[in-house]
Amino acid sequence: MNYIIKAALVGDYSVGKTCIVSRFAKDIFPMYDISTLGVDFDCKIIDFKENNYKIQIWDTAGQEKFQSIVKSYIRDLNVCIVVFDVNQYKTFINLKKWLEYIICIAGDDIILQIVGNKIDLGENLREVPRELIDEFCKEHNIEYKEHNIEYMECSAKDDNNIDNIFLNIIERIDNLVKEDKINLKRYGSFNEVIPQKIKYSKSNSKLNTKSNTKSNSKLNTSTCCIIA
Numbered sequence: 659m660n661y662i663i664k665a666a667l668v669g670d671y672s673v674g675k676t677c678i679v680s681r682f683a684k685d686i687f688p689m690y691d692i693s694t695l696g697v698d699f700d701c702k703i704i705d706f707k708e709n710n711y712k713i714q715i716w717d718t719a720g721q722e723k724f725q726s727i728v729k730s731y732i733r734d735l736n737v738c739i740v741v742f743d744v745n746q747y748k749t750f751i752n753l754k755k756w757l758e759y760i761i762c763i764a765g766d767d768i769i770l771q772i773v774g775n776k777i778d779l780g781e782n783l784r785e786v787p788r789e790l791i792d793e794f795c796k797e798h799n800i801e802y803k804e805h806n807i808e809y810m811e812c813s814a815k816d817d818n819n820i821d822n823i824f825l826n827i828i829e830r831i832d833n834l835v836k837e838d839k840i841n842l843k844r845y846g847s848f849n850e851v852i853p854q855k856i857k858y859s860k861s862n863s864k865l866n867t868k869s870n871t872k873s874n875s876k877l878n879t880s881t882c883c884i885i886a
C-alpha cells in the first residue's frame with residue numbers, strides 16, 4: 659500500500675528544524691543561516707516493509723510572529739516532531755509549551771516525537787543532560803499517555819541519527835497501520851518516483867540510504883515555500 663504521512667517540525671527559532679529537514683530530504687546541511695518565514699515544505703518517499711510511505715514535512719518557523727500561520731498547518735497532522743537544542747536550556751524549557759500547543763490544536767491522535775539537535779557541539783557546551791530529558795518524557799507520557807512521546811537526539815550538521823528519527827516515526831506508524839489504529843490517506847501510485855529504502859544505522863555513522871531499483875532515477879523529493 660502507498661500511504662501519506664503528514665508531519666511537521668515545531669520548536670523555538672534556531673534549534674535547527676530547517677537543517678534537519680534539509681538533511682533528511684536532500685542530504686544537505688544549509689550553508690547559510692536563513693530563518694524560516696512562515697512554513698516550508700519538503701517530501702520524501704520511504705519504502706518500509708510491505709508499504710510505501712510518502713512523508714510530507716512542514717517545516718515551521720519558530721519565531722513568535724509566524725505562529726498564526728503555523729497554527730493552520732498543525733491541525734490535521736499525523737506526526738509532530740518537537741525540536742530543541744541540547745545546548746540551549748531555554749529551548750528545552752519551552753518544550754512543554756510546544757507540546758501543550760500541539761495537543762490543543764491537533765488533538766489526541768497525533769504522534770509526538772521530541773528531538774534534541776546539535777549534539778555535535780560536544781558535552782562541554784551541552785546544557786540539557788540526558789537524564790533530565792528522560793525524566794521530562796516520563797512525566798509527559800503519564801500526563802499525555804495516549805501520545806507515547808518518544809525522544810531521540812541528532813546532529814543535522816554531522817548527519818548523525820537524522821534518518822533514524824524518521825524511520826522510527828514510520829515504524830511507529832506502520833505498527834498502527836497494521837493494528838488498524840490510524841487512518842492515513844492513500845495514494846494509487848507515486849508516478850515514477852522510486853521509494854527509498856532506509857536502514858537503521860548506529861549513531862555517528864552515515865546511513866545506508868539506497869534507491870530502490872534503477873540508478874538515474876528521478877529524485878524522490880520536492881520542495882516549496884509558503885510565506886506568511
Ligand SMILES: Nc1nc2c(ncn2[C@@H]2O[C@H](COP(=O)(O)OP(=O)(O)OP(=O)(O)O)[C@@H](O)[C@H]2O)c(=O)[nH]1
Binds near residue numbers: 677
Ligand atoms: N552545530 C550545529 N549547528 C546546527 C545544527 N543544525 C542547525 N544548526 C545551526 O543552527 C542555526 C539555525 O538553524 P535552522 O535550521 O535555520 O533553525 P530553525 O529551527 O529552522 O530556525 P527558524 O526557522 O528560525 O525557526 C543555523 O546557524 C544552523 O547552521 C547542528 O546539528 N549542529
Ligand SMILES: [Mg+2]
Binds near residue numbers: 675677694718719720
Ligand atoms: Mg527554519
